[in-house]
Amino acid sequence: MEIxxxxxxxxxxxxxxxxxxxxxxxxDELEERILLLKAEILRVESHYENAARQRNxxxxxxxxxxx
Numbered sequence: 001m002e003i004x005x006x007x008x009x010x011x012x013x014x015x016x017x018x019x020x021x022x023x024x025x026x027x028d029e030l031e032e033r034i035l036l037l038k039a040e041i042l043r044v045e046s047h048y049e050n051a052a053r054q055r056n057x058x059x060x061x062x063x064x065x066x067x
Contacts, residue, residue: 009016022030
């Protein structure tokens with residue numbers, strides 16, 4: 001059996017994280033997890049802002065001239 005033949009989990013990483021049981025984690029592990037998630041939020045926000053700037057530039061370039 002090929003790896004490609006196995007069923008795929010279609011949920012994204014955020015969905016998987018939000019459904020994970022946190023009970024086994026210690027306070028230190030939870031604190032580390034919080035720091036990692038905050039860093040990931042900053043990374044995603046930065047990517048979002050860059051995408052918005054690129055979209056705005058493309059919209060400005062291809063906008064029909066007003067009459």
